Amino acid sequence: MRLYDPTTGQLERFRPEPGRPVRVYVCGITPYDTTHLGHAFTYCVFDVLIRHFETTHGWRVRYVQNVTDIDDDIVRRARELGVGWRELGMEWTARFTDDLAALNLRPPDVYAGATAYVAPMLGHIARLVDGGLAYARDGGVYFRVDADPGFGRLTGMDRAEMLATANARGNHPDDPRKDDPLDFVLWQPAAPGEPAWHSPWGPGRPGWHIECSTLALALLGDRVDIHGGGADLAFPHHACEMAQSEALVPARPWVRWWVHTAMVRMDGEKMSKSLGNLVMVRDLRAAWEPDTIRLYLLRHGYREAWEWDARRLAETDAWTQKLHAAAARAPGHGTALDAASFGPRFTAAIEHDLDTPAAIGVALDLADAILAAPSGADVGLAQDVLRAVAGRVLGLWLKPAAAIAPQERRPWPAPETTPPDVAAFAPAAA
RNA sequence: GGCGACGUCGCCAAGUGGUAAGGCAAGGGUCUGCAAAACCCUCACCGCCGGUUCGAUUCCGGCCGUCGCCUCCA
Structure with a gap:
């Protein structure tokens, strides 16, 4: 890496x-x-x-x-x-x-x-x-x-x-x-x-x-x-x-x-305790899916300073809906969707100085492919890839908070x- | 002042040595009793000045501007 x-x-x-x-x-x-x-x-x-x-x-x-x-x-x-x-x-x-x-x-x-x-x-x-x-x-x-x-x-x-x-x-x-x-x-x-x-x-x-x-x-x-x-x-x-x-x-x-x-x-200034210009995760959790908050954070590269923007968070929610829909689609038994290229593309993004914005882009492309597959197509393997990259590496739940069982959470x-x-x-x- | 990062359409933002994705907004259209939603279409010479190059938004130098750090701070 x-x-x-x-x-x-x-x-x-x-x-x-x-x-x-x-x-x-x-x-x-x-x-x-x-x-x-x-x-x-x-x-x-x-x-x-x-x-x-x-x-x-x-x-x-x-x-x-x-x-x-x-x-x-x-x-x-x-x-x-x-x-x-x-x-x-x-x-x-x-x-x-x-x-x-x-x-x-x-x-x-x-x-x-x-x-x-x-x-x-x-x-x-x-x-x-x-x-x-x-x-x-x-x-x-x-x-x-x-x-x-x-x-x-x-x-x-x-x-x-x-x-x-x-x-x-x-x-x-x-x-x-x-x-x-x-x-x-x-x-x-x-x-x-x-x-x-x-x-x-x-x-x-x-x-x-x-x-x-x-x-x-x-x-x-x-x-x-x-x-x-x-x-x-x-x-x-x-x-x-x-x-x-x-x-x-x-x-x-x-x-x-x-x-x-x-x-x-x-508002152009560092978010910090001493300035009191804080957006608390607790408050965001009340209104947004955990995956939306995670995607919103990770859509910014770790070395680039960024500005809190409520509209962007709202935009990000559309990504969550797409990823959830792709993860939830019925697999089907028809022609299998070829998703082989997505895993390597995703990994290449992460391996390049932890480029999470690019990695999210790959995950969204994969979700698009899954959702656009013909009715009845077998998207099971593609969904496995999605769970591997967006789930296991990006750490998304890939489902709404309401569907997360208590035992799935790993309490600190x-x-x-x-x-x-x-x-x-x-x-x-x- | 020192060190570092950044400056791309109204807003957010990706990207490349050969004339710049996408999202939001806006404008037009299809549909509709009107509207909404949905879908389609339109919308940028990349901070300024030099240099390198056949050619730079992309490389180099300078300038301007913004931001961060410089014993509170993730």
């Missing part, structure tokens, strides 16, 4: 490492107000990629996704709402996974909350400190960006540029605890009343970036084949992950393939979590 490699800027041939499963890590959500179309787009893209690996190539895939279940935003929002941060996170995570399961997304093999991996994170942080790559100060621990000459290379920026930019933007370049404005937090000291875990540096909670490094290292080993996420994570999140992880493992590169999905816009597990060491911190809170 040819897949865009941001380190070379070109399409490169992807293959698994011999004798190993394809190790896929996709950065998950921070659950406090999800799931908007942007989230759905990202996870849907990786769902098709993984389905293609498993179904078309027969490769074994080990898929890990995290949940940032402890975070400033969660703590803040919980306080605003007067609910527990854990309950808030669990509720939004459940909504997220329910939305994705409704859209027929394959669950990860391991779905892990950051809080379930605090202990190994502390181990990693300690190793970074011991190695001189990080320093502890006033209860916090910071990664010394200086220590990694290649820091930020993923986005092609050099250090001076990042520094100049950060300073020009007035982004806390003079946090007294940090040696360098670009240094980032590995362990954050907890304020009184906040959830906290014990650490050698005092009560606190993990920084954002370390969680993904630790989860990937713990669950996928020293190397990741595909590390994915939204394009907005490329910097700094993935740059920081890379710096940490490559300081902890010998593998170079630690990640063989970074895959970033483009942003979804609304609740993420693993671990409660904070409240007892150790409670006195300070009081």
